[in-house]
Amino acid sequence: MPEYPTRNPFPARGTSSAEESVPADVLLDWAKHTPTALLAGVRDAKRLAVDYVRAFRNATTRTGGVGCLYGPHGIGKTHAARHLMACLVREDPDAVQLYVRFQDDDFVAAYRRLVCQLSQPLLTDAILRYLGTLAGDQAADAGAPEDRSKVVAAIGADPARVFKLFADHLVDGGRVLEAQAREIAAVTGDAQRFQRALSYLVRPEFSDAAYDWLCGRSIPPDTARALGVGGRIDDPETCRYGLQLLTTLMTRGGRPFAVVLDQCEKFLLDDGVPVPANLGLLQSLVEVIPRAGGMLLLVASVAGWEAMPPDLHQRIGPGAHSLLPLEPHEARLVLHVYVKAVRQDPGAGIWPITDGGLLELLRHSGGNVRLLLQLAWAAFEAAGANEEMEIDAELVAATAVRYQHAPGLADLGMLVEARLLAAGLDAARVGETAFQLPDRRAPRAVIKLSEAVFFDDEVANAVELVAPGGDLLPKNRAALTALVVTGYVSPPVLSALRGVVHTVLVADGSPAFSRGLDELVRQIGSALAAPNRPASDPAQLSEAVRDLRAYLEVLSSQRSGESAALSRDFGEAARQLQEPATSGWRARRAQLTQRIDQVRADRTETDWAGFIKARRRVVHDWHLHLYLLVVSVAVAVAALVAVQISTTKIMNGVLLAGTVVGSGLMVYAGGRLATMRLRRARTGLETRDDLDQLARELRPHAKRDAADPAARFAYAWTEDPDRGFGALVHAILMEPLPLVRQALGRRLAMTERTPADCVEEVQLGMRERIPEVLMLLARRQHLAELERPPRTLRDLPPDLRVLVALANPGAPELAAGVRSQHPAETVLAALGVRGLSHPLARAYRGGLEQLAPGTITPNELRAAARLLSPFERDGLGAYDWLPVIPELDQLYLFFEELLYYQEEIRAYRHKS
Known part of the structure; x- marks a missing residue:
């Protein structure tokens, strides 16, 4: 009998984990002393490392690498990734590696933990x-x-x-x-x-x-x-840039460089919902790091892999490796490498674990590596406590109670029956392991329960009863078939089963199994509710064949007509191809420009008319109160004179009352006139030049709360924009006339305060719907601020960051905030905020030929054009007083041109 292991060879926690900042010698020591079964995932990871280092050594053909290990939790992904890191060190001791396990979707925190691993x-x-x-x-x-x-x-x-x-x-x-x-x-x-x-x-x-x-x-x-x-x-964007820069530094300096991102599902998903911004970040890393000569390894769950878009799957390509549950021979290999580590007798295999014990371990673990090792550890502990007995199926079953996930066959039968009854479906129970629905005479759905299935030769046994002609389904009888296996099915067997049975479920106690069982019950309910016609009904087949033939005849006729039309039009098509392509964009642009000029002129006229109306109303009120003052003075004087010459007491009383009333009116009118403080009321205002001249003359009498709008306009010329910054902000928030607000905004924009220091005032003004405060934002930053981009600007909403980018064309990083789904993100990309290599940025700088048709969807282009539109009430282009209005118009016409050409392309396709 082989020697019994002197200690428990299996880890109590199952698979190993990886730490950050692991030195190269520690990695090599781990690889030397930690048992590693060369499963498919480990072999694939090793191949990635070896291929990358060998390609890196050739400077002329140096290329990077990208890979992804994905599979269920506990399947050994992190162990395989750590083995890859050890292989990299073994292949090239100068290799530099960074490893991080995502804890949430915060890429900034992950970046800081990554980079500090470099001394x-x-x-x-x-x-x-x-x-x-x-x-x-x-x-x-x-x-x-x-x-x-x-x-x-x-x-x-x-x-x-x-x-x-x-x-x-x-x-x-x-x-x-x-x-x-x-x-x-x-x-x-x-x-x-x-x-x-x-x-x-x-x-x-x-x-x-x-x-x-x-x-x-x-x-x-x-x-x-x-x-x-x-x-x-x-x-996150700057962090991505930093990681890409480190890749270039290391690889151009001659060192292989690898970045391992573990548990990517926590970064890509938020409560199961994909995070678009993080998907974009990851896609950029997948593109740039290999191009710079580095290697990027992603480690993710199945949900994380499925959250990645198809084009990201394509970029990873053959570097993607799925880690599946263990097959029986793989489980034996895993157990063997651990037993061999404590017993130098290779011929003993996995003893004291018997073949039955191995299968029972598989059944209770579901082929999960972590759970398999935990069960093996617990079983070995139980065997050692019982005088070193063999670990057989009975011992494993007794030990697995505390790890129990998969239901037994009897419990599984009760569970399936309860779900069917809860859905209102009657089922005929056949023994303890099968159900026929709706009855045994003419079953239209069959559910078979099975013990764990380990080997290929068990497939026939598992489906024997549900196959047509078996004990549960009469010959030539079509029905929905389902096989529910308790605990475990090896991956190749599972593929084979799904080829002969409609639905295969593995009852492993997971939420996925519960959802699958609910879906099976729903499908059975739909099948039973459908008309009772078998799939092989000859009448149905004949009808389908007739429909198919008719369809083919129609299709053939259509193709013949299209071929004839194509032949007739070949000459015309060739002639059109030789002619230069004509486009109506030039005329369309002229129309848009003319319309923009007209709508701006209308808005200017409206603002001027509003100011003149307010000024005339104040002048009218001033004249009215002046007339009232004169009349009241005259009445009071006349009453006093009459009192002197009156001879009767009654008349004296009436005249004294008139004197009091006249005096009261005089005080009221005088007070109102003093409050109005109207100067040069008779000065005519026909043009803006007249208003500017009047404002110069009214400077000594300028006041922010004056009744005369001309005096408030003069205040905008007078107040110091630095010492009186707060007063100007208060004035612009209280001012009802757009023309005066624009003057106040221009005065505020002269302040020495940087746009970053004015963010609070801008946000307050936008909340109060005073867009003129945007003149504080649409300014260039001072040189010192360009060297340290303020966080306050990057935290602004995307539409306001467009103004920051336009005002600072040489410093796009000022407007680089977190990506979102806002239409302004498309505009920021065109301005180079997302990198000068972005397709929109290249097209905006170098012409539309730089942008492939269809790169940006029409909806995105329309949303961007609407944001910049001078015709929309809240469009940035409608703020005619902004200093960056020419740049806004240029951007707006750029997106309109993109839309126009897309419409031309669609129209051409429709005609052709």
């Missing part, structure tokens, strides 16, 4: 080696190809010698930095900040701060300004 000396060394590579390329471009080898030899083992090459003018340092800037810009949308950080990382006095910034940590504002990197890395 500061390692990152500094990578930058120097990268500069050395660029210096070699520059030498080869400037001279002969062999000059590159000379530069590499001069640098030798000390990459810091590259600065000596620059100092000795052996290599043009300026051109090297230009090449560095180009390569950084190719993988990031924030090249200037990252290049500054890299340049300061190799300078000892700033190295710590630059390293902290790259890791996403906070650094003092003064230090950030000195480095020119701005605030903390705190948005």
